[in-house]
Amino acid sequence: MKGSFFVSVLIVAGTRPEIIKLLPVALAMRERRGDAMRFCHSGQHAEMGRDLLDAAGILPEEALDRPAGNDIGRLLSGMITTIGAAIDRQDPKAVVVQGDTATTLAASLAAYHRHIPIAHVEAGLRSGNLARPWPEEGYRRMVTPITRWHFAPTEAAATALRCENVAEGAIETVGNTVIDALHWACARLDADSALGTAAGSLIEGAQGRPIVLATVHRREADETAMRRIAAGLLSLVESEGVQLILPLHPRSESAPLRERLGGVPRVTLTDPLDYFAFVRLMRAARLIVSDSGGIQEEATALGRPVLVLRDVTERREAIAAGSARLVGYDAEALLAGARWELSRPMPTPSTVFGDGRAAGRIADRILNDISGDLNLAP
Ligand SMILES: CC(=O)N[C@@H]1[C@@H](OP(=O)(O)OP(=O)(O)OC[C@H]2O[C@@H](n3ccc(=O)[nH]c3=O)[C@H](O)[C@@H]2O)O[C@H](CO)[C@@H](O)[C@@H]1O
Numbered sequence: 001m002k003g004s005f006f007v008s009v010l011i012v013a014g015t016r017p018e019i020i021k022l023l024p025v026a027l028a029m030r031e032r033r034g035d036a037m038r039f040c041h042s043g044q045h046a047e048m049g050r051d052l053l054d055a056a057g058i059l060p061e062e063a064l065d066r067p068a069g070n071d072i073g074r075l076l077s078g079m080i081t082t083i084g085a086a087i088d089r090q091d092p093k094a095v096v097v098q099g100d101t102a103t104t105l106a107a108s109l110a111a112y113h114r115h116i117p118i119a120h121v122e123a124g125l126r127s128g129n130l131a132r133p134w135p136e137e138g139y140r141r142m143v144t145p146i147t148r149w150h151f152a153p154t155e156a157a158a159t160a161l162r163c164e165n166v167a168e169g170a171i172e173t174v175g176n177t178v179i180d181a182l183h184w185a186c187a188r189l190d191a192d193s194a195l196g197t198a199a200g201s202l203i204e205g206a207q208g209r210p211i212v213l214a215t216v217h218r219r220e221a222d223e224t225a226m227r228r229i230a231a232g233l234l235s236l237v238e239s240e241g242v243q244l245i246l247p248l249h250p251r252s253e254s255a256p257l258r259e260r261l262g263g264v265p266r267v268t269l270t271d272p273l274d275y276f277a278f279v280r281l282m283r284a285a286r287l288i289v290s291d292s293g294g295i296q297e298e299a300t301a302l303g304r305p306v307l308v309l310r311d312v313t314e315r316r317e318a319i320a321a322g323s324a325r326l327v328g329y330d331a332e333a334l335l336a337g338a339r340w341e342l343s344r345p346m347p348t349p350s351t352v353f354g355d356g357r358a359a360g361r362i363a364d365r366i367l368n369d370i371s372g373d374l375n376l377a378p
Helices: 016-033 050-055 072-090 102-113 136-146 155-163 177-191 198-205 223-240 255-261 275-284 293-302 316-320 331-342 358-373
Strands: 009-013 037-041 094-098 118-121 149-152 171-173 211-215 243-247 267-270 287-290 306-308 324-326
Touching: 009 016, 009 072, 009 102, 009 358, 016 037, 016 050, 016 094, 016 118, 016 177, 016 293, 016 358, 037 050, 037 072, 050 275, 072 102, 094 102, 094 358, 102 118, 102 136, 118 136, 118 358, 149 155, 149 358, 155 171, 171 358, 177 275, 177 293, 177 358, 198 267, 198 275, 211 223, 211 275, 223 243, 223 255, 223 331, 243 255, 255 267, 275 293, 287 293, 287 331, 293 306, 293 316, 293 324, 306 331, 316 324
Parallel strands: 009 037, 009 094, 094 118, 118 149, 149 171, 211 243, 211 287, 243 267, 287 306, 306 324
Antiparallel strands: none
16 A cells, blocks of 8 residues: 555564564554654563564664563653653554553553554464463453454454454454465474574484473463473483473573473573574474463464463464373373373464465555544545
């Protein structure tokens, strides 16, 4: 869409998964209306994810500092203020948020206070349990009533929004933008062997043994849960002869993991990996064990089995597709699930989370509707 009017759309992201999932939207916006796209980094994750913006050539117009302190209320209220100031400076016609983080809710409230329409990417995910995942389930539900455009990743998410009386015309089922990001990263990796090199030595270190890739970071994974997960992973390594690679999220209660798994043969504990390296590892993995939302989606698209370290998931499509299985925080369930998965063929890659073209649909809809609002339709 081309037009001579000036509009800006402010994309706000603050955590690694938001950056991964909003990167395709930023690229699609830039392709259609380079002068319109503005990017705001809230600072919530000070480091993780910034390398990806660099790799895509996106220099945020607004790079904000993380509000001081670890208190969740201060983080949220601080970001309502800092993101609000960024909105005032950029004067956008729409604000794009993604998912269910503190940044998502803070940016939505800041936009709402200024009567600026909100586009919610990955709208309608529901576990049905406010405590799991906490605080994400509450945050994403709170964003819904003040959102103008609800970009649902799947039909199930769209149905959940309809059940909450969201108007049909405000819902568009587009697919999950993580699949766009995954396709983009895979294409870049295939074209450039210098990308994601951190994965190379980890894969070589496995010496051909099956790789089990694990991550754990949900707030509800407390110390007791971590001990159980560590016990399950240890018995998996000891009994099945696999290589375990475990990037540790800075927020997770990782002491039990370090105590039980540090120094154990065939176990590598690492810092978080850049996205290209992580995608390389997912492609090399025989099995993934994780409580991450995005990884359930990516594993399903890649055809990798994933044991989900949670009691509930809002991604029931991954279970239906045969790639995901819930094991909770139970060491024995983890071991039994892993043995079952290692004994059968890998799942078939599935497009249940999207076809990799969600971001273009999102950019088209927002730009078209904004031009209509301004009565400047091309
Ligand atoms: C409740 C829930 O499910 N909430 C989700 C939550 O996100 P999450 O659980 O998916 O978060 P993480 O697991 O931190 O990130 C995952 C991404 O990180 C990549 N990765 C991983 C390890 C590493 O070493 N290097 C990497 O690059 C990996 O490939 C993947 O793409 O918030 C999002 C934002 O709003 C929501 O969309 C989303 O619903």
